Amino acid sequence: MVPPGQPSAGPICAPPEIETLALDDLVPDPEWRRPALLDRDLLVLVTDGHGGLELDFAAQPCRPGTLLRARTGQVLRCSVSELNATVVRWAPEALRGFDVDPAAVPAWRQLAGADEDVFSAEISQLAVDCERQRGVARAAGLLRHQLAVLLLRVSLLPDAATSVPRAETVTFQRLCLEVERGYRHTRRVEDYAANLDCSVRTLTRACLAVTGRSAKQVVDDRVALQARRLLAATDEPVAAIGRRLGFSEPTNFGRFFAREVGMSPGAFRAAREQPLPGRPTDGPADAPAHRPPAARVVRPRPPADVADEPAPGMMA
Incomplete structure (x- = not known):
């Protein structure tokens, strides 16, 4: 905690x-x-x-x-x-x-x-x-x-109220559960589609309806989120974090993180002790x-x- x-x-x-x-x-x-x-x-x-x-x-x-x-x-x-x-x-x-x-x-x-x-x-x-x-x-x-x-x-x-069809909401929720179990091992949407016995197109349609992002982006978002959590809240070496998330080479992890987050893992970690903005707006950006x-x-x-x-x- x-x-x-x-x-x-x-x-x-x-x-x-x-x-x-x-x-x-x-x-x-x-x-x-x-x-x-x-x-x-x-x-x-x-x-x-x-x-x-x-x-x-x-x-x-x-x-x-x-x-x-x-x-x-x-x-x-x-x-x-x-x-x-x-x-x-x-x-x-x-x-x-x-x-x-x-x-x-x-x-x-x-x-x-x-x-x-x-x-x-x-x-x-x-x-x-x-x-x-x-x-x-x-x-x-x-x-x-x-x-x-x-x-x-x-x-x-x-x-x-939400305008997202229930079927696509259920499909998205099933994908999220599957990604939670498997994001450390695979980022291939094809693997998740096979596990859920549906097509990549079905998963992408559900993700676009619920989040506005493709199924591949949803999977990569989850991996990037875990990387940010571990970089910000722990002192675990960057290379070790990359291995935990399924990257065999630190350079591959670094490229993935920079693409998804917009900065290197080291720069992100260095910024973790910067103070948060003082007073929030009336509502969160992504809520x-x-x-x-x-x-x-x-x-x-x-x-x-x-x-x-x-x-x-x-x-x-």
């Missing part, structure tokens, strides 16, 4: 597979000079302030009510310290046995009105229970159920109707009476 070579911040709740903490507790470096490579899934609710977060190098605008979903393997970085936010962090085993599809949870939502009240109350209650039940084995089930309900509630929020950027965070403190009675809006 934290950059290699730096001590991790201690958890503030039990069981260890579910935690609540503040955004600035994710890394020991208060200036976030490099992104944090996440080893657990996160849900971040901004409660106060405005600022910028960078998730997989894409700016995400944040203000009160912003709900950000980050996945294991992504990189997260903050900019200016103008946010208060609560972070829920969990390991995959926390959702074992629950009918929850983490992929159905949108990456960014801007909550308002009753939705913001409900999610604020549920996350506050989860934070209180994490603190109160620290070390209590019987509380594991309570926290797991609370997390499952929270994620189900997010996945059921109304989303922006759908909802997404955010953020900053450091101060741990939110529940009101004094929260410890004695359920938070408003909680269901029994």
Whole structure:
């Protein structure tokens, strides 16, 4: 969860597979000079302030009510310290046995009105229970159920309508799953088409409908993203990163990276500690109707009476 070579911040709740903490507790470096490579899934609710977060190098605008979903393997970085936010962090085993599809949870939502009240109350209650039940084995089930309900509630929020045909959306999702399994071994669209028992043309049509990019570009984008993650968040040698991504020669990796990113791997790594822009715009450059950027965070403190009675809006 934290950059290699730096001590991790201690958890503030039990069981260890579910935690609540503040955004600035994710890394020991208060200036976030490099992104944090996440080893657990996160849900971040901004409660106060405005600022910028960078998730997989894409700016995400944040203000009160912003709900950000980050996945294991992504990189997260903050900019200016103008946010208060609560972070829920969990390991995959926390959702074992629950009918929850983490992929159905949108990456960014801007909550308002009753939705913001409900999610604020549920996350506050989860934070209180994490603190109160620290070390209590019987509380594991309570926290797991609370997390499952929270994620189900997010996945059921109304989303922006899309004009992409469902068949092409399903094909694109199947390709993404296959690419996730195989991008370290092949970048050939023909291989993915064979594994999915369809044609290259079908995959390209689906990718163009959903992203505006060809299937080959989608595959190469995934490889380039992983390269950027490892270059920015780790000290692994460039040649070793290239080998991990299926390049037999460092020069081939360097040419691929320069073509996809616009600079050499070394130049990209050298720029990783440059500060992020101070204040974001109203919306991220590559986001759908909802997404955010953020900053450091101060741990939110529940009101004094929260410890004695359920938070408003909680269901029994």
